[in-house]
Amino acid sequence: MEKLNHLIAELESKIANYDTVNLEASTGSVGWHIEHSLKTIDQIVTACKTSNPSEYKWKFNFKRFLIVDLLNKIPRGKVKAPKLVRPEGEISKESLELSLKNLKHNLANWNQLDKNAYFQHPFFDDLNKKATENFLLLHTNHHFKIINDILKS
Template identity: 60%
Template sequence: MKELNDLLNNLHSEISSFHKVNLAVSSGSVGWHIAHSLKTIDQTVMACKNSNPTEYQWHFNFKRFLFLSIAKKFPRGKAKAPKIVRPEGDISPETLALSFEKVRANLKNWESLDTNVHFPHPFFGDINKKETEKFLVLHTKHHWMIIKDILK
């Protein structure tokens, strides 16, 4: 999870730019992308922690294989964030700072979780701990690249 923590540090460094928008890149502000990334990490980790590892069954999923193992990136503008991970309400440096604290606390014991904790992804199906780590890194990196383009 070192790569995810590095990405979190990158996101954190841009809190002061939360209000910036570049409509040529995205309709979301820097703050929206940070908040969405944090909410995705939080919801995903909580779903894994609340899952029953004995219920996990691996099934081949072409989209998961393609994006998590081959392409190792997500295309822009092709998917809409599920409502559960869309930021709601006002986004401010204070709300983002609180979200960072929550996510970092939530990730503290990630390493000790069973390898078969899992969560149901809307496109990739059930993904276990190892695949979840890949997903979280790719998803966060995707939004980090958008933020960098907004700020250019």
């Protein structure tokens, strides 16, 4: 989780640029990508915390193997974020700081979770704790790269 915490700190460092937009890089602002990333991590951590580890069952998933394991890269513009993790309403510096604070609180006891705590990904099926960490790194890094492209303008 150390790498993810580092990426979260990097996202935090970009909050000052929350209203920056570059339509050549993305239709979303820097703030949209930060909020989406924070919401995604928060929702997935909550799902893992409320899961029943004894119900976790690994099965091969070709999409997961290709995207997460082999390519280790999420292709841009191919998938629309689920409504649950899409930012709604106005995004401000204050709202991003509050989301960040709430996420840090939610992540505080991640290390105590069972190794088979899991969440159900819409394309990759069930991801246990380790696979979840890998996915969150991949996803957060994907949006961090987009943020950096937005800021290149």
